Amino acid sequence: MDIIFGIFSTTTIYLFLFLSTLLYYHFSKRHHKKHKLTPNLPPGSMGWPYIGETLLLYSKDPNTFFSDKQKRYGDVFKTHILGCPCVMLASPEAARFVLVTNADLFKPTYPKSKEKMIGPSALFFHQGEYHHLVRKLVQSSLSPVAIRRLIPGIEDIAKSMLDSWASREVINTFQAMKKFSFEVGILAIFGHLDKQYKEELKKNYSIVDKGYNSFPTNLPGTPYHKALMARKKLSQILEEIIAERKEKKLLENDLLGHLLNFKNDKGETLNDEQIADNIIGVLFAAQDTTASALTWILKYLHDDPKLLEGVKAEQMEIHLSNEKESRGLTWTQTRNMPLTYKVILESLRMSSIVSFTFREAVVDIEYNGYLIPKGWKVMPLFRNIHHNPEFFNEPQNFDPRRFEVAPKPNTYLPFGTGAHSCPGNELAKLEMLILIHHLVNKLRWEVVGPRDMVAHSPFPVPYNGLPSRFWKEPKKEVQPWKEPEKEELCH
Template sequence: MGGILVYVLLFLTTLLSYLFLRKHIREPQKRAKLPPGSMGWPYMGQTLQLYSQDPNVFFSTKQKRYGEIFKTHILGCPCVMLGSPEAARFVLVTQAHLFKPTYPKSKEKMIGPSALFFHQGDYHTRLRKLVQGSCSPTAIRNLVPDIEAIAVSALESWAGQHVVNTFHEMKKFSFDVGILSIFGHLDTYYREELKKNYSIVDKGYNSFPANLPGTAYHNAVLARKRLNDILSGIICERKEKRLLEKDLLGCLLNSKDEKGQNLTDDQIADNIIGVLFAAQDTTASVLTWILKYLHDDQELLESAEQKAIYETNNIGNQPLTWAQTRNMPFTYRVILESLRMASIISFTFREAVTDVEYKGYLIPKGWKVLPLFRNIHHNPDFFTDPQDFDPSRFEVSPKPNTFMPFGNGVHACPGNELAKLEILILIHHLVTKFKWEVVGSQSGIQYSPFPVPQHGLPASIEGYDA
């Protein structure tokens, strides 16, 4: 009987102790939940839905259903998409250390693992300074005559054809400007080999990453290896000649880290391909849209700004000056509004380096995180009547973090000054010396994956004196 009483007392003591501790000790906080959303099909996720339709429709549909933060699955990766200025700043600026820049592995392979896009920390800082330095106003002001020559040559060649695919021609133009900024005056053989093989890489970059013979991706992988060989030859020649050029290649070759180490040839090659990638499609897309917007609104063409510069330069017989390109305020607003309307870069890729909580939702370590620039640029809370093309809206600076055509934070595009310069130069010669008509349908958008007018905006271009 006494033994039973002891067991009863022990049981009651244990029970009372448990109840006391449960009352006075805080329970662990519940784990944050994943954002709402759909992951789509296995592996493919919602890749086809995103890249085969107007991204405005994809993003706005998701945001209306789930809110400013939602999950999905694209390009083989689970993702969290964020559609507010605050969220974009959280990922790209204030908490940037929690998110590393990343792309799907298939895209890293195409560009090269050492490209600055894929890094952070000391290596990224070093490479960014080199690229930004070679594209700074001080560096590119001396490129005005060469960029102008490329622009005039391109426009004259288009005028000699019945119909041109505007986007394809703009890609050639921006590629040539990219080559100029990287290598200066490059040998014709190297330029053509780079152009031929880069074109193959470009076609496979956004294809399904099936490395099977005959596929666009497989062909791109082979072309990427050839690009490495071509660049090795250029680098070797530059080293042998010991030229101290101030172009990007020269900056990369002459750079030493704190230990006195130079960049390897592979590191240089990856960063050159990365700059070409950044310099071509995005700039070409913007230029194509600018042509369409100017065509659709003839009043924009009647601006006195470019005509005044043309007349100052002896009716176009004298070259543009750097100072003149710095004094085109109306044209600059047209460019800004084109960047907003087209939103060529719909989003940017980041990857959570640890579990992150944002507004009560969990962003798991390893998941891709995509701030949605397009959603922000087309939000009526920040831009009145966002579907209207209105350059005057940029007479006043946009609210902070609502206009990010070149990204934001330490990973913002380091070549944006060069892009704006080549656009200003081409527009000047286009509107003062040429006229053009869009051929066929003037509506519709295609995605590859950058949004461009349907069929690349076929147009007929001719000089005013034709």
């Protein structure tokens, strides 16, 4: 009996071990499969604890930092900068994935200090219905149909600015262009604004602008504290302008008019704070980017005398026609400046003023076999796409004629793409065309100092704002421009 019991016990033990092994194998295989199905993080380095690779980013040109990473890891890579784990995306397909086809999975994200400075109700801090409604208002007030009426006003601003430059004194081109783009912004937002209001807005906006990229320490005397105080003053000034408009029941066709006249299906309107935040947001979005683009255009034209002569010939033909008929620029003429327009497009590609954009993953997302964890920042790298030889031949060369053929889809993104693309891009291009028209017809200029060094503040601008001298163009007969061979045009 003991022998039989011993055999039974031994058999039971072996059977138990056998079944346990089978179960272990089954569950470990399932776990292994599940583990294999979980995508890995993209390749890359996260740098030091807490600070990540932020110091490395700021110790070199940010564009070099990102392009070196792309060469090493490919079009999708991870890093840790500005206190955030990030996934960088350097392909057209990835940019479209984040900004267009799956835009609802990636929310716009900005530091709280920036939101406070501009105003939390500004449209580019939002998604969903509120963003859609406000964007529609801004876009309709800055559409091609709406901005045609601004041409005479922009011309007056351009002529006045150029006359003030024509003294042969060295001026900071970028700062001069900021004044120009600010004046155009005021015109688009308010129409013809009372001089006192304009001066108060200019003074306080300048303080906010200086403190926007400063270290966010809210201590008295710091640039950030001064900027916050000036931001409150801006709100007060805008409240006065809004109250005056409401009292007089003015139905202007400018941006402020569109914001004031808005009423949704439920009869709800925008409050004064929402209107003020969006006005300041539009000013911020328009000023530095347009000013930087114009500064680069002057640099590229200055560096290529043959190209400059071609632009002059194109613009002189329009000028002589208008002089004969005693009229200003027309909308049709601004649509028929092919060489000048290609110069603008190529300048935006070369300089890539908005080099990247910030988004944040709202859920865990898989892209191209890699995991993008919830809460991580996601940055489509526009500059890397613009400077990829796969999409733009010899991308380091300034060649406007490359735009005789339309770029491949999602490879040219100077104004972003998707629901958060720049709603004022048509106005920006119009003011560039108008300024170039009057600049090349009225003035000549010489760049003083280094031309190939770049500063980041935070947009890329030529070193020291491209110091230049301007003087009046002597009158002479301009010969029709003959397009040179490609190697002559490119430098």
